[in-house]
Amino acid sequence: MTEPLFVIPLWADLIAVGLGGVQGALFASGFRGQRRLDLLGVAIIGIVMGMGGGLIRDLLLNATPVTLQSNWYLLTATLAALLGMLLAGVFQRLNALIVGLDAVVIGLFGAFGTSKALALGLPVVPAVFVGVCSAVGGGILRDMIMGLPVAIMHVGSLYAVAAGAGCTVVALSHAFGAPLVIAAIAGLIVTTVIRLLAVLFDISLPEQRALYRRKVAVETSAIPIIKP
Amino acid sequence: MTEPLFVIPLWADLIAVGLGGVQGALFASGFRGQRRLDLLGVAIIGIVMGMGGGLIRDLLLNATPVTLQSNWYLLTATLAALLGMLLAGVFQRLNALIVGLDAVVIGLFGAFGTSKALALGLPVVPAVFVGVCSAVGGGILRDMIMGLPVAIMHVGSLYAVAAGAGCTVVALSHAFGAPLVIAAIAGLIVTTVIRLLAVLFDISLPEQRALYRRKVAVETSAIPIIKP
Amino acid sequence: MTEPLFVIPLWADLIAVGLGGVQGALFASGFRGQRRLDLLGVAIIGIVMGMGGGLIRDLLLNATPVTLQSNWYLLTATLAALLGMLLAGVFQRLNALIVGLDAVVIGLFGAFGTSKALALGLPVVPAVFVGVCSAVGGGILRDMIMGLPVAIMHVGSLYAVAAGAGCTVVALSHAFGAPLVIAAIAGLIVTTVIRLLAVLFDISLPEQRALYRRKVAVETSAIPIIKP
Numbered sequence: 001m002t003e004p005l006f007v008i009p010l011w012a013d014l015i016a017v018g019l020g021g022v023q024g025a026l027f028a029s030g031f032r033g034q035r036r037l038d039l040l041g042v043a044i045i046g047i048v049m050g051m052g053g054g055l056i057r058d059l060l061l062n063a064t065p066v067t068l069q070s071n072w073y074l075l076t077a078t079l080a081a082l083l084g085m086l087l088a089g090v091f092q093r094l095n096a097l098i099v100g101l102d103a104v105v106i107g108l109f110g111a112f113g114t115s116k117a118l119a120l121g122l123p124v125v126p127a128v129f130v131g132v133c134s135a136v137g138g139g140i141l142r143d144m145i146m147g148l149p150v151a152i153m154h155v156g157s158l159y160a161v162a163a164g165a166g167c168t169v170v171a172l173s174h175a176f177g178a179p180l181v182i183a184a185i186a187g188l189i190v191t192t193v194i195r196l197l198a199v200l201f202d203i204s205l206p207e208q209r210a211l212y213r214r215k216v217a218v219e220t221s222a223i224p225i226i227k228p
Numbered sequence: 229m230t231e232p233l234f235v236i237p238l239w240a241d242l243i244a245v246g247l248g249g250v251q252g253a254l255f256a257s258g259f260r261g262q263r264r265l266d267l268l269g270v271a272i273i274g275i276v277m278g279m280g281g282g283l284i285r286d287l288l289l290n291a292t293p294v295t296l297q298s299n300w301y302l303l304t305a306t307l308a309a310l311l312g313m314l315l316a317g318v319f320q321r322l323n324a325l326i327v328g329l330d331a332v333v334i335g336l337f338g339a340f341g342t343s344k345a346l347a348l349g350l351p352v353v354p355a356v357f358v359g360v361c362s363a364v365g366g367g368i369l370r371d372m373i374m375g376l377p378v379a380i381m382h383v384g385s386l387y388a389v390a391a392g393a394g395c396t397v398v399a400l401s402h403a404f405g406a407p408l409v410i411a412a413i414a415g416l417i418v419t420t421v422i423r424l425l426a427v428l429f430d431i432s433l434p435e436q437r438a439l440y441r442r443k444v445a446v447e448t449s450a451i452p453i454i455k456p
Numbered sequence: 457m458t459e460p461l462f463v464i465p466l467w468a469d470l471i472a473v474g475l476g477g478v479q480g481a482l483f484a485s486g487f488r489g490q491r492r493l494d495l496l497g498v499a500i501i502g503i504v505m506g507m508g509g510g511l512i513r514d515l516l517l518n519a520t521p522v523t524l525q526s527n528w529y530l531l532t533a534t535l536a537a538l539l540g541m542l543l544a545g546v547f548q549r550l551n552a553l554i555v556g557l558d559a560v561v562i563g564l565f566g567a568f569g570t571s572k573a574l575a576l577g578l579p580v581v582p583a584v585f586v587g588v589c590s591a592v593g594g595g596i597l598r599d600m601i602m603g604l605p606v607a608i609m610h611v612g613s614l615y616a617v618a619a620g621a622g623c624t625v626v627a628l629s630h631a632f633g634a635p636l637v638i639a640a641i642a643g644l645i646v647t648t649v650i651r652l653l654a655v656l657f658d659i660s661l662p663e664q665r666a667l668y669r670r671k672v673a674v675e676t677s678a679i680p681i682i683k684p
Binding site: 265268269272283286287293295296297299301302303372373374375 | 515579580581585586596600605606608609616617
């Protein structure tokens with residue numbers, strides 16, 4: 001239970017929280033019909049996406065949640081969620097923005113999660129696991145709270161694989177002697193690029209393609225995937 | 229990881245746990261048809277509602293869960309759940325009782341959560357956040373376990389807003405020098421009154437009204453909101 | 457926050473993790489149609505079932521998650537999940553294997569959870585609670601991630617009751633002076649036997665039978681229970 005010597009700079013952490021908040025609010029604003037959320041609901045999803053990754057990371061590490069030690073995290077996530085709502089009103093075609101932001105956000109949370117786990121002395125494999133949970137955990141929480149099918153189980157496009165690859169790069173670079181900051185930046189880039197390439201070229205694991213198509217159709221029409 | 233100097237008195241904590249247990253069991257007993265729960269299911273929901281708020285608070289604070297340090301919490305929650313089942317059998321019109329108890333329970337958990345967070349040295353904003361999570365967390369867990377739409381996202385009547393207002397009162401009173409006990413009592417009253425007024429006068433945030441109506445209809449007929 | 461003097465031997469822990477991983481992957485492989493999972497999804501469910509119980513136990517105890525302190529846990533869970541996928545391809549009739557493994561897994565996690573809680577000084581009632589959460593928590597997580605009705609709320613056959621009885625045996629044996637190892641073995645046997653007998657003779661609590669039948673039909677046809 002010693003305090004970590006490694007500290008993610010506040011500004012970097014807040015960038016991740018802010019981008020997560022914007023992305024969450026953009027995502028939540030896109031729902032129509034029965035699933036349409038009010039302002040508070042959109043803000044909650046923004047906060048969940050902005051803060052969820054860090055909270056899950058610290059829970060898994062049994063560390064005091066950094067995101068609750070300063071006022072800035074929640075203020076940033078909330079303001080970012082409001083910004084996301086405004087953007088959703090301004091732009092008509094949001095999908096590219098949502099996907100792009102998401103790729104950066106999972107890259108950031110994955111890199112931060114793995115780095116912190118390594119700094120706390122975890123072995124390579126669980127450090128990668130903590131990074132992946134940190135990267136995809138916010139989205140899992142979001143889907144469970146919104147009653148959606150959990151995206152990571154059904155959406156294709158190598159979502160978790162991208163996070164896993166980036167976190168592995170962080171852990172291996174660190175194991176081979178690279179400074180954590182360099183390792184984290186390399187991991188961030190790997191995750192973001194893989195995720196974007198996968199979306200651009202519609203690459204997915206076997207069996208996922210059909211589900212992915214159906215999911216997209218479902219989200220567009222706001223009819224849930226659970227139907228007879 | 230120092231032990232908190234501030235300790236919520238056991239009797240006050242047990243009142244919150246007990247009322248939560250009764251309310252959870254009343255809520256769960258109301259389900260008919262496909263969602264009807266057996267005795268164990270009703271007891272589980274009672275325990276989740278009675279203990280969930282405190283567990284979530286202590287997880288967020290990285291504190292040893294107080295509710296697991298004594299036999300009394302679980303015994304109280306279980307007995308309260310049994311009492312709730314009996315009451316559900318005795319009274320025909322439960323709705324007023326469920327809503328009234330719920331208002332007091334979110335007020336209690338919100339006030340306790342915020343107070344403990346402040347006592348552990350958290351800044352104002354995250355202290356309010358911990359209080360709100362503590363107030364509404366039990367209900368979120370309940371809805372996710374029962375496969376219901378998460379109420380806080382869809383039910384109107386200022387549910388989370390009431391919790392947030394009360395927790396803010398606790399944090400601000402404390403910041404302006406009021407003793408935590410007084411601050412907590414003020415917060416409890418604010419949350420409970422706002423919540424009850426919101427229900428009485430059917431006040432809600434923009435966009436929520438339609439969803440709220442649909443949700444109530446759904447609960448009455450026990451047909452889930454997720455349908456084509 | 458002292459480190460526990462009591463340590464579950466790594467090999468025993470890994471057996472539980474491995475069996476959980478096999479069982480989770482077998483379960484997840486059984487889905488057809490809309491819920492069919494790809495390789496990654498099956499592996500995730502295997503990891504959730506293999507590691508979930510231990511993670512939930514350590515979260516509730518505010519202990520550093522043991523499963524993340526060594527590479528072996530995740531490697532074992534992942535390899536076990538792959539093995540489970542192979543087995544699912546080899547055997548046509550898996551149900552007996554899934555149910556049998558499940559009975560052993562909840563017995564192991566329940567016994568380990570209760571033992572560790574007692575070793576950390578928790579009173580009897582919360583120690584049993586931690587054991588039960590540890591036993592059934594992996595399955596709850598699995599169901600929530602897969603968007604299934606949470607089995608413990610709806611499936612009959614004394615699922616949670618079996619876990620509770622075994623954990624109570626552990627706690628009471630220990631209270632009456634038995635060494636924790638003997639107490640844990642006794643609890644494991646009690647849980648496994650009750651669970652298997654309940655399945656064999658189709659015993660359930662009042663009100664559960666109808667739901668159980670419907671659930672089984674639902675799983676067979678892969679049409680979710682949530683339908684109009």
